[in-house]
Amino acid sequence: MKGNTMNFALIGYGYWGPNLARNIKSIPGINLKYICDVDPDRGKNINFRYPGTGFVCDCEAIANDKEIDAVLIATPVKTHYLLCKMMLDNGKDVFVEKPLAYSTDHAQELVNLAEKNEKILMIGHTFLYSPSVNEIKKIINSGELGEIYFISSSRVNLGKHQKDVSVLWDLAPHDLSMFHYWLESNPHWVSCNGNNYIIKDIPDVAFMHLNYPGDICVNLEIAWLAPSKLRRVAIVGSQKMLVYNDMETLEKVKIFDKGVDYKDPESFGEYQLSYRSGNIFSPYISSQEPLYLEVLDFYNSIKNRTQPVSNGRLGLNIVKIIEKAEQSLNNKGEQVKLV
Ligand SMILES: NC(=O)c1ccc[n+]([C@@H]2O[C@H](COP(=O)([O-])OP(=O)(O)OC[C@H]3O[C@@H](n4cnc5c(N)ncnc54)[C@H](O)[C@@H]3O)[C@@H](O)[C@H]2O)c1
Known part of the structure; x- marks a missing residue:
């Protein structure tokens, strides 16, 4: 310096x-x-x-x-x-x-x-530096969605095929890092199906299932072989539901006041369900470039000798999940535990 x-x-x-x-x-x-x-x-x-x-x-x-x-x-x-x-x-x-x-x-x-x-x-x-992803973290932490039931994510497009690694190593880090950040935990197990359709031995499509603490089910679809580009995450909670569509220029995050209320049956077989469908709200989200905020975090971490948000231990957790997912993919989708 x-x-x-x-x-x-x-x-x-x-x-x-x-x-x-x-x-x-x-x-x-x-x-x-x-x-x-x-x-x-x-x-x-x-x-x-x-x-x-x-x-x-x-x-x-x-x-x-x-x-x-x-x-x-x-x-x-x-x-x-x-x-x-x-x-x-x-x-x-x-x-x-x-x-x-x-x-x-x-x-x-x-x-x-x-x-x-x-x-x-x-x-x-x-x-992890996307203003949308950070807004979603705040919404989850505020309890507005209630108990998180499940998350479903699609990250697919036509290309770009990598020559050295499968779609798991290329695309899954994005979603897995978001899940880790939002849920503040690691999955108990992962199972994964997928295939290589274009380049031999390099899977270009994968469907991953993960089970997080709290019995949160997570489904992740990743592909280099798809008719159109999707970057969409749906988070379903006991109170509200949220959709994060990164392909939108405005209103990337929408909160749906939707859900189901269940009443225990007073007599056998007489349970009651009432479906709620209310307002849809889209919070203001700053348009700062995530990559700028990421490089700035690196610079500030060096200057202040503090750990960046996207630190080595987080990166290690993501690698562990991908490695186990690849093991599952090679074994016809068997459930693989993450210790
Ligand atoms: N964060 C994101 O959103 C994002 C997006 C795209 C790619 N990436 C990551 O960026 C990395 C690079 O991806 P890419 O798509 O730019 O790949 P690329 O193949 O287009 O570029 C890699 C470059 O590295 C050079 N290179 C290879 N070995 C080298 C060495 N030993 N020393 C110096 N140069 C070397 C190559 O000549 C090439 O120009 C990957 O880890 C990828 O996952 C991240």
Whole structure:
């Protein structure tokens, strides 16, 4: 760090890296010293777009540069472990894109290493910084929905097929991190069905079922093979129901005053149900960019030496669930316990 300015480096400048670079550059107090990508073509316009930011193809230059305080990693999933380890070993605070690693063992090792070296380890679970997701957390915590019964989520679209990992590792981290954040717990078990229709051995569609404490049923559908893009979560509670549709530009979150009241039967078989259908309310939600808030949390965590919202332990929990879901998928949807 020079004066009050921190030196950052970004590794991986493919599809997602440029979005991180744009947000890093918009935070005063950060100097983006390097962008690194193994593909030299990715560096072509960097000088023009970000004058003063250097481009390197080998990340060792970053690891060995004592001036670099922190590194953001946006490379393919299977490269996360070695890159994170290299940067933590060289005294850097690390932000790595979701998921933290491709196995629980590797994720656990990285969490331990960060804790031992007293370094920040943050995971790019971007939805935890979405104003909609935070509004939903407030609504759940206020008790307005009542007891949560179940959650059903769809995250499907046509593409983009990843070459190295299944749809589970690519898309499920988004929803699983939201469930963890809202329910503040881990599931007891997971079961998962799915298949690979386009690329051999890389499942492109999966249907996950999870059981959370309180007997909350969660259903998650994820796919790279779908007729239209869906980003929709429904949360059904004993008092009200909520729909979060991230495809809406306005009114992403709607609360439905709907439910069923059940009265115990006075005599055998005479139970009574009354269905309620009242107002629909959509709260005001700020339009701040989640990715900006995410990078800002990384910066503030480094400055104040505090844990970010999307910290290493949360990232480890998500990896554990995905690993068990993949085990279930490979065993015809058997229920797999999460210890
Ligand atoms: N948070 C989000 O919403 C979000 C969205 C998309 C992708 N992602 C995550 O971002 C990461 C990257 O995804 P992508 O879609 O940008 O992939 P991509 O393949 O488009 O880009 C990855 C880049 O990393 C480079 N690279 C690979 N190995 C490298 C190494 N060892 N050193 C330096 N550069 C290296 C590649 O050349 C490529 O340019 C993944 O972890 C993915 O899950 C997150």
